[in-house]
Amino acid sequence: MSDDGGLWLLALGPAGATSLYWFLYRYYRNTDKSHAFERETAVDAKPVTGSDQKVDEVKGTRETRIRGDNVSAYRERVRRIRSDSS
Template identity: 60%
Template sequence: MITDLILQSSSGDGGPLWLLAAGPAGGAATYWAFYRYYRNTDKSHAFERDTIIAAQPVTGGEDKVDHIGRTRASEIDGDNGGDYRRRVQRMR
């Protein structure tokens, strides 16, 4: 069947030759349409320009607050993992 189409198209009338070219052309057009739709390269903003945040000097101190060293405790003091009634409140 395909060989008949090729032979007919080479006979000079140029009839079904466009049908053979439509497959790759349609595939390329579909790929390009999906690429443009999902990439949005023409609609995307310049992230570096549009999201500029002026940096300010870091403030803070170097005071040591708490230090727990060489501990073998397996739990955190004050955890509420076992006290379900205190941890989860009913909505009113």
Template identity: 65%
Template structure:
């Protein structure tokens, strides 16, 4: 019977697709070779330290003015400028 060859060829497609998927999954995920950072690495925390350049510059309490002084939100033409390209065609 020639049906056996056709059936084998028909099953080869899904089996090959499943095999290729598994191969690519194992190749890119390589879970058996991955580094388990949380369990294999010891990180000791240290207290936060500042430098001589860290100093307080001001204090903000609440919001009195919802807008930033000098903003240009409503002035579209000032905010967005046309970019000149080298093309003169």
């Protein structure tokens, strides 16, 4: 039969796609070579320090803007960085 000769070519497509997928998966994921942070890293936890200080209290949603915002003051929000070397 002459059809048997082309059967390997037909099977080459899915086999090639599967091997390419597996190669790319192993290359980019490389799970066997990755660093296991949870097992290999020691983290010493320390107590949290600091203080809480109540500044102000706003009840309800009557104010539509935040006091002291700088939305309209573009020049104050964004400053050009000047280099001293010029």
